[in-house]
Amino acid sequence: MAALEIHNVCKDFGSERVLKDVSISIDSGEFLILVGPSGCGKSTLMNAIAGLEPVTSGNIYIDGDDVTWRTPADRDIAMVFQSYALYPSMTVRQNISFGLEMRKVPKPEREAAVERVADLLQITHLLERKPSQLSGGQRQRVAMGRALAREPKVYLFDEPLSNLDAKLRVDMRTEIKKLHQRLGTTIVYVTHDQVEAMTLADCIAVMRDGQILQLGSPDEVYNNPVDMFVAGFMGSPSMNFISAMLERDGDGYAVRIATPDEEDLCLPWPAARVTEAMTEQLGQPVVLGLRPEHFSEEDERLTAQAEGTLMHTSVTVVEPTGADMLLRLPLGDQEVTARVGPKCAVSPGERLALRVDMARAILFNAETEKRLA
Structure with a gap:
């Protein structure tokens, strides 16, 4: 060939x-x-x-x-x-x-x-x-x-x-x-x-x-x-794009998501994934990219070992697919999709604890839409 x-x-x-x-x-x-x-x-x-x-x-x-x-x-x-x-x-x-x-x-x-x-x-x-x-x-x-x-x-x-x-x-x-x-x-x-x-x-x-x-x-x-x-x-469901601000967090960086009715959600950015292009956007609007599988249901038995940043949110829609479950939930002024296990016991309107895997998150320039980190 x-x-x-x-x-x-x-x-x-x-x-x-x-x-x-x-x-x-x-x-x-x-x-x-x-x-x-x-x-x-x-x-x-x-x-x-x-x-x-x-x-x-x-x-x-x-x-x-x-x-x-x-x-x-x-x-x-x-x-x-x-x-x-x-x-x-x-x-x-x-x-x-x-x-x-x-x-x-x-x-x-x-x-x-x-x-x-x-x-x-x-x-x-x-x-x-x-x-x-x-x-x-x-x-x-x-x-x-x-x-x-x-x-x-x-x-x-x-x-x-x-x-x-x-x-x-x-x-x-x-x-x-x-x-x-x-x-x-x-x-x-x-x-x-x-x-x-x-x-x-x-x-x-x-x-x-x-x-x-x-x-x-x-x-x-x-x-x-x-x-x-x-x-x-690429990806189904597609990646969630969340408007945010990049700011300092002690010696590191964090992505802040403004939430209209609650305290802002601040997600620490992994130090190993800081790039020069990203630091140039300090204090500027950015877009945080999270795939549905970057969320996981919090399990109290695993809290000590679990990776990611903990967040609490309400669930608006539950979509069972058999192999897993898709949840629609508000994050900032947007609604995002999270993919969790099929045994997740949650109903629309209830609050849920989820972990966000920032080690796999992606950061984009809000103007050019090019990847920053």
Whole structure:
């Protein structure tokens, strides 16, 4: 499988620049996911990699070869579309083998390839059916099989699961993960679903307005976002953003959250996580980023060992999800979401003691929305 390099790619549609100096490099066999809101440019970038959309400037390399101006047929890529794009008059077998037939692959090799991918995707029993006789998940498997039969250098997936229902989407996501682990293929995958991105990717590129805001592993993007957009986009429920002030606290620093009806909440900032960018904002408004799992229910038996700063608050909404419980509670002049264990015995209107894990909190500049610490 091939490595993929994208160097300073720009794409203009008339006077509008939809890709702005995009650069990405992934190793052979890596799973890259392009994620971002609708209209951010991820599908345009995918089409540029495929050769379906010529770039305005920049270069694209596959396996070290400059393919910027090559046709799609000459790039040795295979693409799986959102709409499946199956031929309705052909059987599953014919759909899978059609691309090989167009490339003049001998019949014995075509048949062997069909049997291989059908076994891999567990669709052998569907080979003589036509697309109209298949479910959505089965059609998607056939579309994947058609791509896998080719054994190209790079596979491109353009939102392949967006037309499936929720359970089937989860099942197919697992199948794609297993497939990548077995074959070690180089994959570029476009989605707007950040859960897909977190579960599938080796590397995530978060896009906004035609630019790459952050490129890194799922852990890096989730736990060390570069700005508020990335922090808020990755994670479900999304990160809580709380208006606060950064001030001195003895020899250290603290984040003060103004509360309208009670005494202000002052959260000490860990000394090991103080940065120069943060100290320059002393006395200025900042935004404190706390993910729902950064809150935990206070347990009196663990008080001596428990980490984090204790806070007391009322609960406005309780949302049981089975595996855990989401609580909506006021913090300052905002309402935030906390994720606690399923056995948390609390009802709307009651007060609750929670610990805030400031060791994992993130601080942002209130004006630029860039990360401070």
